[in-house]
Amino acid sequence: MRTFPAIGGMRTVGDFKSHLALLQLSIPCDEELQTGPTSTLAQPLEFNGKKIGNRFCIHPMEGWDGTTDGKPSDATIRRWRNFGLSGAKLIWGGEAVAVRHDARANPNQLLMSEKNKKGLAELRDTVLEAHSEILDTTDDLIIGLQLTHSGRFSRPNIKSKPEPRILYHHPTLDARVGIDKDYPVLSDGEIRQIIDDFLFAVRVAAELGYDFVDIKHCHGYLGHEFLSAHTREGDYGGSFENRTRFLREITAGIRSLAPKMEIGVRVSGFDLVSFRPDPETTTGKQMGSGIPDRYESFLPYKFGFGVNADAPEAYDLNEPRRFLTLLRDLDIKLVNITAGSPYYNPHIQRPALYPPSDGYQPPEDPLIGVARQMEATRILKSEFPDLILVGTAYTYLQEFLPFVAQAAIRQGWVDSVGLGRMVLSYPELPLDIISGKVLAHKKICRTFSDCTTAPRNGLPSGCYPLDLYYKKSEDGVTLKQLKAARRAT
Numbered sequence: 001m002r003t004f005p006a007i008g009g010m011r012t013v014g015d016f017k018s019h020l021a022l023l024q025l026s027i028p029c030d031e032e033l034q035t036g037p038t039s040t041l042a043q044p045l046e047f048n049g050k051k052i053g054n055r056f057c058i059h060p061m062e063g064w065d066g067t068t069d070g071k072p073s074d075a076t077i078r079r080w081r082n083f084g085l086s087g088a089k090l091i092w093g094g095e096a097v098a099v100r101h102d103a104r105a106n107p108n109q110l111l112m113s114e115k116n117k118k119g120l121a122e123l124r125d126t127v128l129e130a131h132s133e134i135l136d137t138t139d140d141l142i143i144g145l146q147l148t149h150s151g152r153f154s155r156p157n158i159k160s161k162p163e164p165r166i167l168y169h170h171p172t173l174d175a176r177v178g179i180d181k182d183y184p185v186l187s188d189g190e191i192r193q194i195i196d197d198f199l200f201a202v203r204v205a206a207e208l209g210y211d212f213v214d215i216k217h218c219h220g221y222l223g224h225e226f227l228s229a230h231t232r233e234g235d236y237g238g239s240f241e242n243r244t245r246f247l248r249e250i251t252a253g254i255r256s257l258a259p260k261m262e263i264g265v266r267v268s269g270f271d272l273v274s275f276r277p278d279p280e281t282t283t284g285k286q287m288g289s290g291i292p293d294r295y296e297s298f299l300p301y302k303f304g305f306g307v308n309a310d311a312p313e314a315y316d317l318n319e320p321r322r323f324l325t326l327l328r329d330l331d332i333k334l335v336n337i338t339a340g341s342p343y344y345n346p347h348i349q350r351p352a353l354y355p356p357s358d359g360y361q362p363p364e365d366p367l368i369g370v371a372r373q374m375e376a377t378r379i380l381k382s383e384f385p386d387l388i389l390v391g392t393a394y395t396y397l398q399e400f401l402p403f404v405a406q407a408a409i410r411q412g413w414v415d416s417v418g419l420g421r422m423v424l425s426y427p428e429l430p431l432d433i434i435s436g437k438v439l440a441h442k443k444i445c446r447t448f449s450d451c452t453t454a455p456r457n458g459l460p461s462g463c464y465p466l467d468l469y470y471k472k473s474e475d476g477v478t479l480k481q482l483k484a485a486r487r488a489t
């Protein structure tokens, strides 16, 4: 099994840069950090006449901890409070909120409905309240709501039971969600109904005062699956025009029904084939390194978006470029670039030293995964300077995150640095960086992946190793279960 040097063991920026050089990675990294209101990371961004007060964004992250009818629980509210306390001025959706019951990725996902309005309003209020406790103003704080349909990865009723809603049959992913070639695909009529559900959700988000909605197009969920529906027939598959009809129809609906609502799109800007643990290196105790599923018999590869069709272990940005051009034409300026999927290629989506329980050992130094996402975003940013691009996959940088974030913003690789796992373990990191505090090393996410392993095993997500809330509030039974799941990796 290959092992990779842990970032936590690198003492200085020089050590980190030497490691980057060894890997021949061109991740930008400053030597000195600026602090205070004039620092690079504290500079505001202009967004359609509003101000986004600094260059940190909190990525959406669900906790699998809503009530079964889709309302936030105390744990959900606490997480959103932490988002507000982070000091980041762009809150990208908080977490994925399903637009209808059968679209939920788990039975505890938040659900948009008339009777859940109060809870969804409370989440926004909580962010605003927390933010105003630590900073002078919330006028430059932009809060969105991420709207989703989980599509192929829907599990609305029982945690262990997939109830996929698919757009086309996929040669490697169908088996993973337990379906065969006769399983029905969503009809065009059902898709139109889902579009109406999105529009209902947008109207509620507007009523509750959210600044924007994210029409989620990433991570293998329904919006993302549209973009790769090359083999689907009818109005929503085949040509690029058809594969983006879902987004265009939702956008047209928003412009007419809630014209003041801003729109963002989180998109997997590229993808690769699905991966699995190598049986050759899997032992009774440990899963093997990630290897790609066999794809040779179905080349050119028609089952991904932003994938090189002839060599699908590499990305191809041609269609993502067309997609960003479309966003520009639709006057959608706020774009969050992510990659891949946590279900079938997690090392692409969230680079980590330790895999989640349904993953595989990292097949590459996770820094390569960070560099891959940063580079794709850099290329897109250079071609779409008028869009606001948020970047992803910075958490693995750990102690060196501030140095890389500052360099990436300074050199125009990206407009806003998105933080995912890091804010689960260390919510106030953005504030600490901007105010020049010494970082709290004990809170830095070491990518143990327990926040992914927990939900894969039917538990709420959270930073079990580093967040005292989970250590203290668990009754011991769940922690025991988590440890058992972790041991299996």
Ligand SMILES: Cc1cc2nc3c(=O)[nH]c(=O)nc-3n(C[C@H](O)[C@H](O)[C@H](O)COP(=O)(O)O)c2cc1C
Residues within 6 Å of the ligand: 059, 060, 061, 062, 063, 095, 096, 146, 218, 219, 266, 338, 349, 350, 351, 392, 393, 394, 395, 396, 418, 419, 420, 421, 422, 451, 452, 461, 462
């Ligand atoms: C526990 C957990 C829940 C997540 N939930 C969502 C989600 O609801 N919507 C989404 O777009 N991404 C979700 N993500 C992905 C993150 O937003 C982010 O893209 C990913 O963690 C990589 O960023 P990082 O390296 O800063 O962690 C989730 C990630 C984690 C770890």
Ligand code: SF4
Residues within 6 Å of the ligand: 421, 422, 424, 425, 444, 445, 446, 447, 448, 449, 450, 451, 452, 462, 463, 464, 465, 466
């Ligand atoms: S469980 Fe905590 S330390 Fe582990 S990846 Fe998630 S946030 Fe990071």
